[in-house]
Amino acid sequence: MATYEDSKSPEGPSSYPISHTISASDESNTNMPSWDSDDDPKNPYNWPTSRKWALTCLAAFATFLTMMNGTMATVAHFEISEVFNISETSFPHSYWIVTTWALGGACSALFILPLAEDFGTRPVFLSTYLVFLCFLVPQAVAQNYATLVVTRFFAGGCAAILANTAAGVAGNVWSTEWSRSVPVSLYILGYMAGSSMGPVMGAAIFQSLGWRWIGYMQLIWFAALFPVYYFFFHETRGSAILTQQGKSKDKGNDSVGSEKTATTSTSSLRNLTASATRPMILFCTEPVLFVSTLWSAFTIGTLFLFTQSVEQVFMEIYDWSVTQTGFVQCAIVIGECIGWSLNFLSRKLYLTSTSRNTEVPGAPIPEARLYMAVFGGVFGISGGMFTYAWTSYPHIPWIAPAISLTMVGAGSVLVVSGVTDYVVDAYSHYAGSAMGAVATGENIFSAFLPLATFSMYNNLGLNWASTMLAFISLVLSLVPTLMFVWGKEVRARSTFMNEMTEDGSKRSDDMV
Incomplete structure (x- = not known):
């Protein structure tokens, strides 16, 4: 994964959706206390490997579970619609519970999550966890559809904070790019597999216990896991640990404490304004980020789209039940x-590109991040959607379109991982803002793209609807190949990307 900050920095990277931020407060805070030495045992980079892996696995598991919350209820939409008298004759109104969930995630990712940088990972994670538990209750006991729609908005906001606050663990405890690559890829896998696994788990619960138990079961296992996270999910953000040390040292000195509080308040307000506006500025002014956002957002949106299209395809062609259509989505998780x-392999291609880099000798070629992403987009997502489209016939066994789902699942991870790594590399000091734009786009596509699925597949037909999606994916996957030829020129002309060359030599030192 990308080097989000200088690996010797005392703060360590923080978190953002599928990536890490470099907060303005960290960049400008020259009065931050430092570690006693490079080998300070309190520094998360110096923790025992076993402790690092324990926290990494806890973080990835939290991401997986919270992302499942977004799609578990989709398999029960027929019964939910019947209970609350929701008509789905001309529009999939039952999907609003996922739309508002994704919109809640978009809002918290863009406006609330950056605040976590001032408080540390642990307190934000645990407090949000408790709020999330509260919003799981109405998902099980709701007496009207409006309750579900509204409370799912806040549950989605909490889920985004939980998933992405935990994501910061990889950057906080693993100091080099080589050591971070596997932990960060585990986070991305948990993020995407959780969304795809939701219908599978939801189908199992719905078939055995009914739709309300989808909420009850989540409430049970999240409540049971809270003590585990309370006792074992330690603070990993270096700046928070150092701040706590500074408070301990300053205890009893009221004048120093009040002066620091006033300075911090002014700085936090200024940095909050910058954090909230910079993602949109980057998105509107940076063509590379604009295309990357569309590419990654369409990919994530496609995974959510399958919660609708798989039902239409498999129920219409193979006369499957709704629970069976939930189980078959396990093929996406396998992919x-x-x-x-x-x-x-993508990591290997990136690191071996150093021998061909004439721009910054000894450093990998930035665009090498995209090699496997383009491959995944063309042969995985686009190829999988073409196959999904033209194997959707009654005389073709169901395993054929299921394999297509596997192809799309494999390609989606390659695309999102490649885009994430490249954007964080390319925008270096502005990685957090850049990934904030990408994450917001992903949530918006997840919210609204599936709403068009019902009409699209009905009007275009099962074959041509998937074919249209395949063509869109093909175009989005081929556009980044232009960076293979003109990447150096594009980065040189960008106000936000031209610092990448200056950081190239340092990044190469952080590889190992």
């Missing part, structure tokens, strides 16, 4: 695991 394993 995502395959894509995760291919990320090791």
Whole structure:
């Protein structure tokens, strides 16, 4: 994964959706206390490897579980519509519970999550966890549809904070790019596989217990896991640990404390304004970020789209039940695991590109991040959607379109991983803002793209609807190949990207 900050920095990277931020407060805070030495045992980079892996696995598991919350209820939409008298004759109104969930995630990712940098990972994670538990209750006991729609908005906001605050663990405890690559890829796998696994788990619960138990079961396992996270999910953000040390040292000195509080308040307000506006500025002025956002957002949106299209395809062609259509989406998860394993090849291609780099000798070529992403987009997502389209016939066994889902799942992980790595590399000091724009786009596509699925597949037909999606994916996957030829020129002309060359030599030192 990308070097989000200087690996010797005392703060360490913080978190953002599928990436890490470099907060303005960290960049400008020259009065931050430092570690006693490079070998300070309190520094998360110096923790035992076993402790690092324990926290990494806890973080990835939290991401997986919270992302499942977004799609678990989709398999029960027929019964939910019947209970609350929701008509789906001309529009999939039952999907609003996922739309508002994704919109809540977009809002918290863009406006609330950056505030976590001032408080540390642990307190934000645990407090949000408790709020999330509260919003799981109405998902099980709601007496009207409006309750579900509204409370799902806040649950989605909490889920985004939980998933992405935990994501910061990889950057906070692993000091080099080589050591971070596997932990960060585990986070991305958990993020995407959780969304795809939701219908599978939801189908199992719905078939055995009913739709309300989808909420009850989540409430049970999240409540049971809270003590685990309370006792074992330690603070990993270096700046928070150092701040706590500074408070301990300053205890009893009221004048020093009040002066620091006033300075911090002014700085936090200024930095909050910058954090909230910079993602949109980057998105509107940077063509590379604009295309990257569309590419990654369409990919994530496609995974959510399958919660609707798989039902239409498999129920209409093979006369499957709604629970069976939930189970078959396990093929997407299998594909995502395959894509995760291919990320090791992507890392190898990136690191071996150093021998061909004439711009910054000894450093990898930035665009090498996109090699496997383009491959995944063309042969995985686009190829999978073409296959999904033209194997959707009654005389073709169901395993054929299921394999297509696997292809799309594998390609999606390669695309999102490649885009994430490249954007963070390319925008270096502005990585947090750049990834904030990408994450917001992903949530918006996840919210609204599936709403068009019902009409699209009805009007265009099962074959041509998927074919249109395949063509869109093909175009989005081929556009980044232009960076293979003109990447150096594009970066030189960008106000936000031209610092990448200056950081190239340092990044090469952080590889190992």
